[in-house]
Amino acid sequence: MPSALPDGEPVPSDGSLPDHALAQLGERPFGFYLHVPYCASRCGYCDFNTYTATELHSSGAVASQETYAANLVAEVRLARRVLGEADLPVRTVFLGGGTPTLLPARDLVAMLAAVREEFGLAPDAEVTTEANPESVTPAYLAELREGGFNRISFGMQSARPHVLKVLDRHHTPGRPEACVAEARAAGFEHVNLDLIYGTPGESDEDWRASLAAAIGAGPDHVSAYSLIVEEGTRLAGRIKRGELPRVDDDVHADRYLIAEQALAAAGYTWYEVSNWATTEAGRCKHNELYWTGGDWWGAGPGAHSHVGGVRWWNAKHPAAYARSLAAGHTPAQGRELLTPEDRRVERILLELRLSAGCPLDLLTAAGLRAAEQALADGLLDPVPYAEGRAALTLRGRLLADAVVRDVVD
Template sequence: MPGSALSGLGQRPFGVYVHVPFCATRCGYCDFNTYTPGELGSSASPASWLDGLRAELDLAAAVLGSAPPADTVFVGGGTPSLLGADGLTSVLDAVRGAFGLAPGAEVTTESNPESTSPEFFAGIRAAGYTRVSLGMQSAAPHVLAVLDRVHTPGRPGAAAREARTAGFEHVNLDLIYGTPGETDDDLRASLAAVLEAGVDHVSAYSLIVEDGTALARRVRRGELPMTDDLVLADRYEIIDATLRAHGMHWYEVSNWASTVDARCRHNLGYWLGGDWWGAGPGAHSHVGGVRWWNVKHPAAYAKALAEGRSPAAARELLSPEDHALERVLLEIRLVDGLPVSALDPSALPEARAAVADGLLDAGALDAGRCVLTDRGRLLADAVVRRLT
């Protein structure tokens, strides 16, 4: 690591991301770096992955030197809950051993509702996890079928309630909207199930049909229609209005929380340009303007670390121009926006034009910040293009 990257370590938020690359089945829309048992065969296992993870975290501690304790930990995937409570306890113990946890650290794990239970939640709560994120996607059986999701429609809400009973104050449910065949009423039913579950955080993302996925092949063959952008905009407005009416407010374009404390601090670290070490196959990291990413396959990852080599596949040093672009790209999505001072002076006329077009808040711009309006959230990518 260059000295310039390490010099500010500890002055910015520091998080640890752990990627669990295992899934019981592959969802048709998913292009994440995940592997089913049939895809892995005997070339890798959760045990070899965990050995590699411990080795990478030890390497991380040595590379970063006086790294601060982790403010946040996020275990994602894949399906981390397939590791069970004991496996996730081992993951968190490895992070503690390498970095330690800051007082009041936020520790999140993603979970598939079907691989959880009251005992699972009690076990990970006792281990030190403070937040759970559950994949719900939809409450409509026919929508889940299009997505190749295997959980039953009512299980995510039940899992959320089990997590709350186990002592988790912060529980998130993920939604996907705009799936072919979904109706407005399907979405409203999903939102009703979310609200009934009593969670304090909701993430909602429009379906993106990624090249190379089973869903993309079905769309290409004409078996399923693509959802119109105007329909997606209408669905987003339904989500925002429904959640707002029940005391949940957006703090990032695709995320809503009932209180400031319920916001995901780990993801805020990404959006605000913090530092994080991403451990696991295919994980990405960023420290002080240096970004790198690991080899994707679990077998290659475990082999590199067993041989004492870095699992990194490549890295890049961000230029000042890269930093400026990414700051606008990420911070504009937040409820507080970004300072006008973060813009190139040549972009100021575009900012004023965006106010005239109803995309940026006029009062906020007068106060020195670029903040999206409700309409601006629907066109956030277009606003970024205008400001960069």
């Protein structure tokens, strides 16, 4: 989760939600995001709410990895009390971080078991955990699969050692590909590899090699993200001091085109600007829940939630998070009530990045004029447009942020 939290109005100490939010429960898919904030070391580009053991040393046992699963389970139980008796079978569960697999597999299974016990899982529920390649073994993966996990996402980032070094990634090249095979052997139905392009010092050939390695491993899903240099990170400091070169937007665009070409040739189809899958079943349903306006409870330090037009976020630090739960209070630090206009804008921002696009009837008159111009410029696909949806072309994907900015007026 992002390291900076927005301002917002206070949250009742018991975490209760307005009646209008509770009245809408069950109208949209419901999922859980479970945040595990621990990392073995901090990657130079990372701006997420994560902590190493050294950074948490002064917090004592209250923020320790050993007690973390119990805290997470306590928040799941709190979610059940807040949401009442509504029938809410959980469609998706996603464990992210940080590195969830730094915890024992039994802890991750216990978190999932709490969700199952309190809410129940839909028959076709997708249950995902993120993992670093060096943090799992075949036995660990088998324990996760037996405990109910059916999807796993490995942080590969690159196949080139010098690129991994710039990113401060410490896994051995080739290990992510081996992890895919181990996950398949353990019975995981769906496997994702995350890649990053545009790292300083990466060449087109480096990027092609990373794509070839990822495709060759045989996951049914690949995510490829443009490296964003966040202010305050170690990587940003190195670039500012001239130790590493800046990478311009044209390079990012070229790398995206290389990714699309390689992945499409290998049978992957894009369904969101940064995500490709070999089948519809291989798509990340949890992310689709976010992108299409579903409800979710985010448990863990800094996690965000959304239910019925109410968005809230937890205290960032694991110690503050744990102390709130121990006192019987919600760990939520602030919240906002989304207006109909807020929700309209968010739908456009998110749905326009999907291959299905967003309905044209979400747009204002000014937004429709901008969409007509984008259509004329070859940024929107004329076929879905004729059917009432704005969907990006390949060129439009390269300029997605600009298209969204223009039509959201």
